[in-house]
Amino acid sequence: MTKLKILSETDTSLRILFSGVNRAFVNSLRRTMISDVPKFAIDQMRVELGVFKNEETGELFESNYALSDEQLAHRFSMLPIPTFHDDFYFQDECPDCKDMVVDQRGCPSCQIIYTISSSGEEGGRSVVASEMNVIGDRRLEIPEAYGSIPLTKLFEGQVLHAYFYAIMGRGRDHAKYSPVSGVTFYARQNGKINVKTRSKMLFDLNLNITAKDFNKDGTLNDIDKVDLLRNDLNHVGSGTDLEAQFNDAITLEDVEGEFIFQFETDGSMTARTCLEQACKELAGRFEALSNDFAEAL
Ligand SMILES: [Zn+2]
Known part of the structure; x- marks a missing residue:
């Protein structure tokens, strides 16, 4: 079942966690916002x-x-x-x-x-x-x-x-006529410690995330903290001196069926209105499609 959780909201911006969906669904919502919301x-x-x-x-x-x-x-x-x-x-x-x-x-x-x-x-x-x-x-x-x-x-x-x-x-x-700007989505990810000893290299850099932020089983699920971890990993990832030594001691892994969707409106309507209208447009289109099918079959 599709679930939606608002992560942050202002008048003109929204950040939402979708679960129980696939990439095509989230993308159809994105495209509807760009091209179909009046x-x-x-x-x-x-x-x-x-x-x-x-x-x-x-x-x-x-x-x-x-x-x-x-x-x-x-x-x-x-x-x-x-x-x-x-x-x-x-x-x-x-x-x-x-x-x-x-x-x-x-x-x-x-x-x-x-x-x-x-x-x-x-x-x-x-x-x-x-x-x-x-x-x-x-x-x-x-x-x-x-x-x-x-x-x-x-x-x-x-x-x-x-x-x-x-x-x-x-x-x-x-x-x-497009009410939105910067409509993006990405797969929700969790952090995972693969090699505990080498992961210390990241924590020793004193960036945002420490060993304490991780769960006992070596995973990190908090969305905001995963975002910080993503930034931190740039210090030990591709193109850095530590890349070879660190060797993916901590990685980010996609969560199946969960996506983080975010967008801003241009101020012509609130972000919430834009989302509601996009859902309405999509629902309307699928209804028209199923009516066509019903007639054809
Ligand atoms: Zn008129």
């Missing part, structure tokens, strides 16, 4: 062109800046847009928009609109993510933690007036 991202940008006058100072600004429109659009599109899966639809599934032609789609249930109005100053000023304003629901503002993401630089006389349209998509269509 996320909002800016998909269209409308820049107001022209010359603008500051009414107070009489200063003139022009919509002209160093970055090309494409670069600018790319920078904005990679911003983490808060995603609430239960409150929004894909545009082609939105009850109000799905029957419209693609260009006409977009309503409060399937689109989020942001605006920015920034002007430059002498010597240049960085335009950051916190300057964007959402039209509507305040909880869709760019999260405070990501407010300092630099987007472009504006100099004296330059201005950026623009609207941004974010929609929900999937990572398989564009990386901007």
Whole structure:
């Protein structure tokens, strides 16, 4: 039976121990997170062109800046847009928009609109993510933690007036829709003393792990300590002076059916939401598959 134990959790990261699974299962979860968990991202940008006058100072600004429109659009599109899966639809599934032609789609249930109005100053000023304003629901503002993401630089006389349209998509269509970064997993390992006398060589280096950390039978099972042991073993392993002498006196061995899975989100959703959505997507896909089978057989 598949079991899951959370080893550590923050808002945007999770480390989980899976047991009773195989590599293919954990990998399917990883791939689903990267390419199938829906996320909002800016998909269209409308820049107001022209010359603008500051009414107070009489200063003139022009919509002209160093970055090309494409670069600018790319920078904005990679911003983490808060995603609430239960409150929004894909545009082609939105009850109000799905029957419209693609260009006409977009309503409060399937689109989020942001605006920015920034002007430059002498010597240049960085335009950051916190300057964007959402039209509507305040909880869709760019999260405070990501407010300092630099987007472009504006100099004296330059201005950026623009609207941004974010929609929900999937990572398989564009990386901007992928909610995760650094999704990895590895087999859980246990430490094992093979030759007690030679293992002293490692402990004598006074690193993290001592002989006392091991169980009486010469094994080490604690996940955090095994991680430390893995680091320690680099001091006596391949490419070191002690390699030949130490000769694998302590080794790490894979635990059958257990994997440590870890990932971070980009801030558009919590790590827990991302995991739940990934499970939902996978379950949905297998359900569709078994329905197909049932029909075919
Ligand atoms: Zn809609």
